[in-house]
Amino acid sequence: MRKRKQIEEAIFMFLLRVSTYSLIAILAFIIVIIFVKGFGALNPDMVLKTPKGGFYYGGEGGVLNAIVGSLYIAVGASVIAIVLGAPAALYINVHLVRHKRTRNVIRYLLDALWGIPSIVYGAFGFTLMLFLGMNASLIAGIVVVALLITPIVVRTFDEVLSTIPIGLHEASLALGSTNTEMAFKVLFKQGLPGFITAVLLGFGRGIGDAASVLFTAGYTDLIPTALDEPAATLPLAIFFQLGSPIPEVRERAFAAAAILTIIILIISLSARILSKRYSRSNIR
Amino acid sequence: MIPYIIPSEGTNDLGHDSDLSLRGNGSQPVVRVKNLNVFAGEHHILKNINLEIPRNKITVLLGPSGCGKTTLLKCMNKLTDLYKELKVSGSIYIDDDDILNAQGYIPEIRQRMGLLSQRPFPLPMSIFRNVSYGIKLKGISDKKLIAHNVEKYLREVGLWEEVKDRLNQPATSLSIGQQQRLCLARGLAVKPHIILADEPTSALDPISSKIIENLFKELKKNYTIILVTHVLRQAVRLADNVVFMYYGEIIEQGPPERLFNEPATEKLKEYIYEGN
Ligand SMILES: Nc1ncnc2c1ncn2[C@@H]1O[C@H](COP(=O)(O)OP(=O)(O)OP(=O)(O)O)[C@@H](O)[C@H]1O
Numbered sequence: 001m002r003k004r005k006q007i008e009e010a011i012f013m014f015l016l017r018v019s020t021y022s023l024i025a026i027l028a029f030i031i032v033i034i035f036v037k038g039f040g041a042l043n044p045d046m047v048l049k050t051p052k053g054g055f056y057y058g059g060e061g062g063v064l065n066a067i068v069g070s071l072y073i074a075v076g077a078s079v080i081a082i083v084l085g086a087p088a089a090l091y092i093n094v095h096l097v098r099h100k101r102t103r104n105v106i107r108y109l110l111d112a113l114w115g116i117p118s119i120v121y122g123a124f125g126f127t128l129m130l131f132l133g134m135n136a137s138l139i140a141g142i143v144v145v146a147l148l149i150t151p152i153v154v155r156t157f158d159e160v161l162s163t164i165p166i167g168l169h170e171a172s173l174a175l176g177s178t179n180t181e182m183a184f185k186v187l188f189k190q191g192l193p194g195f196i197t198a199v200l201l202g203f204g205r206g207i208g209d210a211a212s213v214l215f216t217a218g219y220t221d222l223i224p225t226a227l228d229e230p231a232a233t234l235p236l237a238i239f240f241q242l243g244s245p246i247p248e249v250r251e252r253a254f255a256a257a258a259i260l261t262i263i264i265l266i267i268s269l270s271a272r273i274l275s276k277r278y279s280r281s282n283i284r
Numbered sequence: 285m286i287p288y289i290i291p292s293e294g295t296n297d298l299g300h301d302s303d304l305s306l307r308g309n310g311s312q313p314v315v316r317v318k319n320l321n322v323f324a325g326e327h328h329i330l331k332n333i334n335l336e337i338p339r340n341k342i343t344v345l346l347g348p349s350g351c352g353k354t355t356l357l358k359c360m361n362k363l364t365d366l367y368k369e370l371k372v373s374g375s376i377y378i379d380d381d382d383i384l385n386a387q388g389y390i391p392e393i394r395q396r397m398g399l400l401s402q403r404p405f406p407l408p409m410s411i412f413r414n415v416s417y418g419i420k421l422k423g424i425s426d427k428k429l430i431a432h433n434v435e436k437y438l439r440e441v442g443l444w445e446e447v448k449d450r451l452n453q454p455a456t457s458l459s460i461g462q463q464q465r466l467c468l469a470r471g472l473a474v475k476p477h478i479i480l481a482d483e484p485t486s487a488l489d490p491i492s493s494k495i496i497e498n499l500f501k502e503l504k505k506n507y508t509i510i511l512v513t514h515v516l517r518q519a520v521r522l523a524d525n526v527v528f529m530y531y532g533e534i535i536e537q538g539p540p541e542r543l544f545n546e547p548a549t550e551k552l553k554e555y556i557y558e559g560n
Pocket residue numbers: 324327329347348349350351352353354355356367369370
């Protein structure tokens with residue numbers, strides 16, 4: 001009997017290990033492929049220069065236009081998502097506690113928004129732009145990506161807030177907080193590590209998405225200097241260059257992918273460090 | 285409202301605010317519960333409760349698990365708002381204000397009561413800020429005044445010496461017993477005159493429990509204390525007034541000498557018998 005349990009335990013441990021480490025192996029594999037394939041094109045010019053004449057036929061230059069464009073759009077959209085998302089999630093968890101049905105409907109709708117493919121957001125944005133007579137621009141890209149990621153930020157933060165023990169709500173109300181004071185001074189602090197994770201998720205989705213910016217932000221070899229100018233993005237830089245028949249250009253697509261991956265790794269790491277710092281004083 | 289002041293040199297600043305016990309009429313009950321009913325769906329949790337809590341005494345709520353003690357306590361500062369499934373009706377007068385039917389100034393009424401729960405819930409911030417939180421809510425922004433009061437209330441619960449060198453550390457770094465005293469200090473810092481305590485010692489070791497008990501004995505000079513406990517001995521040690529509840533009803537109430545020595549109902553007799 002005991003023997004059997006030991007064998008069972010050993011088998012399960014093995015399976016658990018295999019599934020965990022194979023995931024990590026896949027991630028490592030992706031990163032290795034990107035870096036190996038892009039290695040030849042990963043030089044300072046790539047990140048320091050915009051495309052020069054003939055770039056798309058193997059000429060000089062880099063993808064600085066796409067790096068800056070992507071950062072502008074992802075940061076801009078994240079700011080909008082933070083400004084809209086934090087109050088929305090707090091509102092759902094504080095002011096709507098006694099309105100179960102409203103709360104469920106809102107959560108359902110946000111989940112639905114989360115599930116809508118980004119190309120649909122892109123098409124929606126494009127329609128809206130035609131209606132308003134706008135051209136592809138940085139601002140259009142920011143707004144559409146913000147629409148794409150705000151539901152992610154709200155729902156992720158909402159999930160975190162809903163796990164806060166009710167005793168903490170009671171403690172802060174008992175001290176004389178209004179609902180709003182409780183939301184912003186206590187619950188927001190308690191949920192801050194989760195909020196950082198939520199924003200990171202949104203940022204990652206936003207900076208990596210091609211379909212939502214294709215028609216809205218457009219593409220340009222220049223770095224945008226105003227909100228109404230078009231902006232290049234890394235996912236589109238990868239997309240356009242990967243389709244090229246010229247090997248040097250395809251190599252640059254992988255280099256751009258490597259740059260995008262590095263940006264996301266840096267953001268994830270700093271978010272982890274930050275959220276660790278802010279969870280020090282949290283009750284569990 | 286009782287002002288926050290820094291006393292001038294030489295005066296004893298550790299005592300209580302002298303006008304605390306002058307609040308209201310000395311013999312009038314501090315809390316009056318009238319026809320309180322609480323439902324959760326079909327479940328009648330509190331059945332037409334009528335109760336008066338005497339001033340500057342320790343009132344102990346006793347009763348078997350699930351009889352509604354916590355719910356009654358939560359009604360008193362309207363924390364039932366947090367539970368969508370609870371339907372509350374009736375009135376609860378805190379001094380002369382009916383908290384259940386007050387509009388708009390509930391946070392202010394809640395500040396007349398300090399809450400201690402079964403397990404401490406420190407706010408997600410430093411030790412210092414846990415105590416200063418409520419003071420700031422009352423509109424005090426003078427840094428010196430806040431610091432003075434933080435020290436005063438930390439001393440009052442006997443925590444100052446233990447934490448004075450680590451005020452900026454997270455409150456969660458304290459032991460559970462220390463956290464519970466911190467929660468008491470932060471509650472006292474908003475200058476309530478009532479303390480609601482729901483099994484405040486149940487998560488604590490005997491030494492920490494004793495500290496809380498002794499604090500209560502000291503505090504009742506200036507505060508009205510409502511204490512829920514399952515520890516019969518604790519009730520005997522502390523109670524000036526006992527309320528015995530059974531399945532959502534108050535069955536017996538009165539001075540501890542009578543209730544503990546000659547219980548009038550079988551239910552209480554049984555409860556006391558089992559408790560010993
Ligand atoms: N939010 C709620 N929803 C549904 N039922 C509830 C809720 N809160 C309390 N109850 C029910 O009300 C009754 C009284 O609960 P309460 O927590 O007040 O008991 P108690 O006397 O404090 O018990 P204990 O001594 O175990 O703490 C219980 O039957 C409980 O299941």
